[in-house]
Amino acid sequence: MSDATIPTESAGAAPTGAESGPTSAESALTGAESAPTSAETGAAEPRPPRTALSDEATTLDAADRLRAKRDAFTLDDVIYLDGNSLGALPRAVPHRLAEVVAREWGELRIRSWEESGWWTAPERIGDRVGRLVGAAPGQVVVGDSTSVNVFKAVVAAVRIAQERGAHRDQILVDETTFPTDGYIAESAARMTGCTLRPVAAGDMPTAVGARTAVALVNHVDYRTGRLHDLPGTTAAVHAAGGLVVWDLCHSAGALPVGLDDHGVDLAVGCTYKYLNGGPGAPAYLYVARAHQPRFDSPLPGWNSHADPFGMASAYTPADGSARGRVGTPDILSMLALEAALGVWDDVTIEDVRAKSLALTDFFLRCVEDYVPTGRVQSLTPAAHAERGSQVALRCADAGR
Ligand SMILES: *Cc1c(COP(=O)(O)O)cnc(C)c1O
Numbered sequence: 178m179s180d181a182t183i184p185t186e187s188a189g190a191a192p193t194g195a196e197s198g199p200t201s202a203e204s205a206l207t208g209a210e211s212a213p214t215s216a217e218t219g220a221a222e223p224r225p226p227r228t229a230l231s232d233e234a235t236t237l238d239a240a241d242r243l244r245a246k247r248d249a250f251t252l253d254d255v256i257y258l259d260g261n262s263l264g265a266l267p268r269a270v271p272h273r274l275a276e277v278v279a280r281e282w283g284e285l286r287i288r289s290w291e292e293s294g295w296w297t298a299p300e301r302i303g304d305r306v307g308r309l310v311g312a313a314p315g316q317v318v319v320g321d322s323t324s325v326n327v328f329k330a331v332v333a334a335v336r337i338a339q340e341r342g343a344h345r346d347q348i349l350v351d352e353t354t355f356p357t358d359g360y361i362a363e364s365a366a367r368m369t370g371c372t373l374r375p376v377a378a379g380d381m382p383t384a385v386g387a388r389t390a391v392a393l394v395n396h397v398d399y400r401t402g403r404l405h406d407l408p409g410t411t412a413a414v415h416a417a418g419g420l421v422v423w424d425l426c427h428s429a430g431a432l433p434v435g436l437d438d439h440g441v442d443l444a445v446g447c448t449y450k451y452l453n454g455g456p457g458a459p460a461y462l463y464v465a466r467a468h469q470p471r472f473d474s475p476l477p478g479w480n481s482h483a484d485p486f487g488m489a490s491a492y493t494p495a496d497g498s499a500r501g502r503v504g505t506p507d508i509l510s511m512l513a514l515e516a517a518l519g520v521w522d523d524v525t526i527e528d529v530r531a532k533s534l535a536l537t538d539f540f541l542r543c544v545e546d547y548v549p550t551g552r553v554q555s556l557t558p559a560a561h562a563e564r565g566s567q568v569a570l571r572c573a574d575a576g577r
Pocket residue numbers: 322323324325354355357358395399424426427447460
């Protein structure tokens with residue numbers, strides 16, 4: 178942010194097409210070519226000189242407690258604005274991956290399941306993710322994609338809710354959700370004899386009722402960057418007797434979540450956005466300890482068996498978070514994620530949140546200063562309590 182004339186990276190290659198809309202706009206708007214002069218804007222009052230913002234950015238950078246963290250990532254002099262789609266590469270990852278391939282796979286081979294801790298990696302790394310989202314050890318397991326974990330969480334949550342009463346036959350879903358969550362919830366509804374009700378995330382507390390089995394809600398809206406009320410919504414769903422599944426894809430690693438503190442039932446999220454785990458890094462599933470004995474996975478693979486190597490024909494689920502596993506873990510991606518999580522060792526999520534808000538505040542001021550009035554509209558709430566860690570700008574020809 179210290180020099181707005183440094184070209185930004187194109188967002189065009191982002192695999193999540195829907196997400197590249199706002200981020201393309203962001204990238205384009207910070208490029209030198211798109212910064213209009215005041216003559217071009219036709220603005221009546223003189224704008225403050227650009228150097229004022231640039232100087233302020235330099236001063237802020239110099240005082241930044243997290244400044245040294247940039248060096249923990251492989252970043253050239255580009256201003257990378259797509260961390261909400263694919264986090265940058267932490268420097269520790271290539272060396273660790275090379276070691277895993279050469280030594281653990283190449284030399285130890287099958288012994289590594291035990292000796293290199295491969296078998297227990299999903300729970301071990303799950304606990305590290307847990308620390309970042311306010312979950313005590315033993316409740317988070319890493320594996321599969323977010324989509325698959327949404328499926329496990331929603332179906333298992335419906336099963337728990339229906340033990341409380343078979344009349345609970347509705348799944349509420351955030352109506353502006355990232356599409357995969359909605360597709361999976363629709364299938365989960367059909368499989369469990371429920372109906373799916375799309376509801377605005379902010380209206381969940383009033384939409385829940387005696388027929389609510391589960392509410393599936395995003396902590397932060399992937400398009401607008403709006404932060405939803407996790408404590409209030411969770412309490413309202415509980416008051417109605419239902420369970421809530423939170424999707425943390427855009428909040429884990431960006432802001433404090435407090436899963437245990439707020440009594441969340443189940444949660445899922447990916448690790449390749451704010452957790453920098455790399456393309457295709459495994460997702461995670463949180464099952465609150467209180468629900469674990471009744472967590473009845475719709476995908477009871479052998480990795481979730483109490484005695485996986487007993488090769489029994491009858492299924493007996495493991496205790497604890499391992500009950501959320503399915504098949505053989507994707508070790509290479511998982512250990513890349515583990516190495517990537519090292520960047521958090523000396524950083525608190527509170528410090529990251531403070532910097533994130535400072536950056537998005539500053540970015541919005543730059544937009545106000547650089548962009549002709551009315552040219553773009555920010556979809557991201559100005560209030561800190563309602564903002565995630567991104568800025569989304571609506572612009573008629575964002576692609577261009
Ligand atoms: C990024 C994202 C996903 C991605 O799901 P995958 O199965 O990991 O590809 C799902 N839900 C939300 C809300 C997301 O932001």
